[in-house]
Amino acid sequence: MATEFFAEAGNSIAITITPGDAGILQVFAGGDKIFDKADEGGHPELTRVKAMRAAIREKLSVSAAAD
Numbered sequence: 001m002a003t004e005f006f007a008e009a010g011n012s013i014a015i016t017i018t019p020g021d022a023g024i025l026q027v028f029a030g031g032d033k034i035f036d037k038a039d040e041g042g043h044p045e046l047t048r049v050k051a052m053r054a055a056i057r058e059k060l061s062v063s064a065a066a067d
Contacts, residue, residue, distance in 0.1 A: 001049055005029075008056050013063065015056070027052060030059045 005015050009029070016028040025037035034055045035044060044052065 001044070001052075004049065004053060005056060008053050009060060013056065013059055029056045030063070032059070 002017050005017070005027070009015055013030045014028075016026075018024070018026045018028070020026075023037065025035070025043065026033060027035035029052075034052050035048070037043060040048070
């Protein structure tokens with residue numbers, strides 16, 4: 001999952017994947033939380049990973065448009 005996100009964004013946007021104690025898993029892109037295992041009830045399925053990649057692409061296009 002991390003490899004896919006970094007391949008999608010390169011160094012164009014800050015991506016933080018935060019694993020923690022007790023099974024915590026959160027993903028932030030550009031400072032916005034795009035996934036939280038606790039909120040969504042478990043690890044993401046492939047379709048959810050694709051949705052997160054789409055969210056990263058959207059953030060990149062918004063950032064590019066603002067430049």
